[in-house]
Amino acid sequence: MSFELLATDPSSSARRGRLTTPHGVVETPVFMPVGTQGTVKAMHPDELKALNSQIILGNTYHLFVRPGMEIMQAAGGLHAFANWDRPILTDSGGFQVFSLAKLRKIKEEGCHFQNHLDGTPMFIGPETSMEIQATLGSDIAMLFDECTPYPCEAKEAEKSLDLTLRWAKRCRAWIDEHKPQTGGGAQQHFGIVQGSVYEDLRKKSARELVAMGFDGYAIGGLSVGEPEEDMMRIAEWVTPLLPANQARYAMGLGTPPQMIELIARGIDMFDCVLPTRLARNGTAFTHEGMMNLRNACHAKDFRDLAEDTHPLCRGFSRAYIRHLVQAQEILGLRLISLHNLHFYASLASRARQAIEQGCFAEFRAEVVAKYTSHPAAPES
Amino acid sequence: MSFELLATDPSSSARRGRLTTPHGVVETPVFMPVGTQGTVKAMHPDELKALNSQIILGNTYHLFVRPGMEIMQAAGGLHAFANWDRPILTDSGGFQVFSLAKLRKIKEEGCHFQNHLDGTPMFIGPETSMEIQATLGSDIAMLFDECTPYPCEAKEAEKSLDLTLRWAKRCRAWIDEHKPQTGGGAQQHFGIVQGSVYEDLRKKSARELVAMGFDGYAIGGLSVGEPEEDMMRIAEWVTPLLPANQARYAMGLGTPPQMIELIARGIDMFDCVLPTRLARNGTAFTHEGMMNLRNACHAKDFRDLAEDTHPLCRGFSRAYIRHLVQAQEILGLRLISLHNLHFYASLASRARQAIEQGCFAEFRAEVVAKYTSHPAAPES
Numbered sequence: 001m002s003f004e005l006l007a008t009d010p011s012s013s014a015r016r017g018r019l020t021t022p023h024g025v026v027e028t029p030v031f032m033p034v035g036t037q038g039t040v041k042a043m044h045p046d047e048l049k050a051l052n053s054q055i056i057l058g059n060t061y062h063l064f065v066r067p068g069m070e071i072m073q074a075a076g077g078l079h080a081f082a083n084w085d086r087p088i089l090t091d092s093g094g095f096q097v098f099s100l101a102k103l104r105k106i107k108e109e110g111c112h113f114q115n116h117l118d119g120t121p122m123f124i125g126p127e128t129s130m131e132i133q134a135t136l137g138s139d140i141a142m143l144f145d146e147c148t149p150y151p152c153e154a155k156e157a158e159k160s161l162d163l164t165l166r167w168a169k170r171c172r173a174w175i176d177e178h179k180p181q182t183g184g185g186a187q188q189h190f191g192i193v194q195g196s197v198y199e200d201l202r203k204k205s206a207r208e209l210v211a212m213g214f215d216g217y218a219i220g221g222l223s224v225g226e227p228e229e230d231m232m233r234i235a236e237w238v239t240p241l242l243p244a245n246q247a248r249y250a251m252g253l254g255t256p257p258q259m260i261e262l263i264a265r266g267i268d269m270f271d272c273v274l275p276t277r278l279a280r281n282g283t284a285f286t287h288e289g290m291m292n293l294r295n296a297c298h299a300k301d302f303r304d305l306a307e308d309t310h311p312l313c314r315g316f317s318r319a320y321i322r323h324l325v326q327a328q329e330i331l332g333l334r335l336i337s338l339h340n341l342h343f344y345a346s347l348a349s350r351a352r353q354a355i356e357q358g359c360f361a362e363f364r365a366e367v368v369a370k371y372t373s374h375p376a377a378p379e380s
Numbered sequence: 381m382s383f384e385l386l387a388t389d390p391s392s393s394a395r396r397g398r399l400t401t402p403h404g405v406v407e408t409p410v411f412m413p414v415g416t417q418g419t420v421k422a423m424h425p426d427e428l429k430a431l432n433s434q435i436i437l438g439n440t441y442h443l444f445v446r447p448g449m450e451i452m453q454a455a456g457g458l459h460a461f462a463n464w465d466r467p468i469l470t471d472s473g474g475f476q477v478f479s480l481a482k483l484r485k486i487k488e489e490g491c492h493f494q495n496h497l498d499g500t501p502m503f504i505g506p507e508t509s510m511e512i513q514a515t516l517g518s519d520i521a522m523l524f525d526e527c528t529p530y531p532c533e534a535k536e537a538e539k540s541l542d543l544t545l546r547w548a549k550r551c552r553a554w555i556d557e558h559k560p561q562t563g564g565g566a567q568q569h570f571g572i573v574q575g576s577v578y579e580d581l582r583k584k585s586a587r588e589l590v591a592m593g594f595d596g597y598a599i600g601g602l603s604v605g606e607p608e609e610d611m612m613r614i615a616e617w618v619t620p621l622l623p624a625n626q627a628r629y630a631m632g633l634g635t636p637p638q639m640i641e642l643i644a645r646g647i648d649m650f651d652c653v654l655p656t657r658l659a660r661n662g663t664a665f666t667h668e669g670m671m672n673l674r675n676a677c678h679a680k681d682f683r684d685l686a687e688d689t690h691p692l693c694r695g696f697s698r699a700y701i702r703h704l705v706q707a708q709e710i711l712g713l714r715l716i717s718l719h720n721l722h723f724y725a726s727l728a729s730r731a732r733q734a735i736e737q738g739c740f741a742e743f744r745a746e747v748v749a750k751y752t753s754h755p756a757a758p759e760s
Binding site: 037038039041042043044046066067070071074075081082083299300302312315316317319320323324326327329330331333334335 | 417418419421422423424426446447450451454455461462463679680682692695696697699700703704706707709710711713714715
């Protein structure tokens with residue numbers, strides 16, 4: 001088994017685990033920085049290692065469109081191409097096809113679309129997605145699914161889920177036939193639970209995927225606009241149906257308290273663009289909420305971003321970083337990205353420690369109580 | 381004396397020197413990365429140290445306009461603000477006032493202008509420039525001068541030079557009165573030789589500045605459009621008139637062969653925006669000339685940028701960097717900036733070694749012969 005359960009929290013469903021992949025071990029709960037186009041925005045791989053990033057994401061859709069599979073094949077996969085020797089997880093491409101591509105047509109065979117760069121007609125179906133991800137050589141490949149929008153009528157959600165399940169079967173068949181390898185080991189494949197906000201659909205999705213047997217399971221279609229209570233409820237419906245000895249991944253999430261609350265519901269893996277996306281907007285995460293460095297109150301604040309900021313950010317004052325942001329200097333977003341990724345990595349690391357030490361309940365209460373979720377609230 | 385002459389080249393006027401400043405020692409000939417707005421574009425100070433950057437530049441005009449002197453004063457100067465503990469040289473602000481500011485009016489007292497950001501009316505004169513640079517706390521401050529355009533009639537050039545010389549006297553008086561300190565030592569001040577392409581004016585400028593007595597001397601008004609032969613001729617007129625035991629700085633230069641040819645004419649210090657500016661355009665320096673990473677011929681070229689690229693750039697192929705440039709990912713320009721700054725730093729370091737070892741003539745011939753000066757010539 002690639003996933004080892006090391007400890008569980010008596011007060012919740014939180015778990016401390018260890019996922020072994022061909023390119024290395026991942027301690028969970030884990031936060032995974034997003035490397036959309038084969039690079040975590042503004043970061044050097046050496047910095048990601050200094051941040052203790054255990055595993056990063058790659059986006060199948062983006063890499064399929066550019067640089068394309070011919071170059072990726074010639075490079076020998078994404079690890080070699082991006083000069084990253086630790087684990088990589090790739091998504092299926094489905095989400096971006098639905099959110100970015102033009103003139104997309106979803107059919108039984110898969111999805112026809114025009115790419116967002118130059119409108120070239122392209123196709124991704126379950127087998128294509130598996131094949132692309134095999135070429136990318138990611139350690140963990142995600143199944144090709146359809147992600148329902150929010151809100152979504154029950155009937156539509158069911159129709160979409162049934163298609164996703166038929167696609168999952170085709171992915172399963174492709175994997176069994178091709179047995180893709182990477183880094184001298186077997187590529188792992190995670191199923192994605194869909195079903196919108198409907199309990200019966202979510203449970204059906206989880207049960208059928210588990211019956212097909214994958215290496216791990218993700219919850220998809222979260223954070224698409226639904227209330228936070230729905231997000232938590234969905235996790236509560238689904239996780240009890242997933243095998244305890246396999247990893248669970250909540251896709252595309254979330255704010256710091258959401259991450260902690262989902263850990264409490266038995267989720268092991270997270271990815272989120274917020275740390276790097278908000279950095280480009282001048283926003284830093286703190287234990288008390290978000291800090292917008294553009295605000296005038298930071299102009300003469302010569303303190304570091306936080307006392308526990310990353311060593312690479314020490315000695316750079318809020319006043320200086322504010323100046324860099326105002327002057328649109330790259331070092332500004334680099335420093336905030338480093339700080340934010342460190343913030344998320346530390347949160348996951350502290351969660352791991354809290355579960356190990358049996359004090360997750362206190363940790364959870366403290367983090368959630370301290371954090372103000374108003375995004376970039378005006379300060380002073 | 382702050383400048384020590386360690387070795388001279390028998391075949392040319394090249395010199396190997398050592399400049400001692402309050403924030404540390406600078407081995408010359410030296411290339412100084414440009415940190416216009418208090419940051420060398422896209423670089424982290426740790427990277428600059430990994431590149432062996434001995435001294436960086438700051439732009440008085442830019443820092444005066446933003447963040448402004450109130451913040452700079454509160455920060456305790458540019459070293460503390462930018463988290464850089466090695467030497468800094470600041471220019472006088474004159475060049476940017478003339479090239480960037482709007483509605484500028486040059487009068488006897490100095491220059492009135494509207495800043496390029498929001499049009500606020502501002503003033504910089506010789507005393508203001510000295511005062512700003514004292515507040516910035518640079519190790520080397522440049523005198524406030526007027527830089528003539530090219531071409532420039534002899535009469536105009538003479539009128540401008542006379543103003544620059546009167547301004548130099550006022551700078552001298554301000555320095556003698558205020559004796560600005562930085563890093564526990566005396567700030568140094570370099571005079572700037574002007575006079576366009578006219579031998580009599582250039583020589584007059586050099587003689588009068590030397591008579592006033594400064595800590596070092598720069599040649600200004602180069603690379604403003606004049607033919608390269610003029611640039612070299614000007615250096616040949618001026619350097620013999622400058623004291624051998626003081627540093628000489630050619631402002632805003634140049635291509636790799638220009639740098640070597642000016643070293644051969646007795647110049648010790650260089651600054652140039654090309655390494656970082658061209659990086660943002662996808663262009664890397666090589667010993668054979670410039671390489672435009674956007675060109676399709678690099679799409680499947682999995683070699684490093686160069687065999688002697690910087691360790692921080694190793695393992696990143698031309699194909700990958702091309703992808704990053706095409707996808708407008710920051711890591712692309714970071715890697716090319718690192719490579720280009722390393723290229724310039726290595727060139728200066730090799731020049732130092734060649735002068736020490738008595739083989740500068742061979743080094744000079746080899747570098748100049750190999751380098752093709754066609755900017756970003758199409759390859760393949």
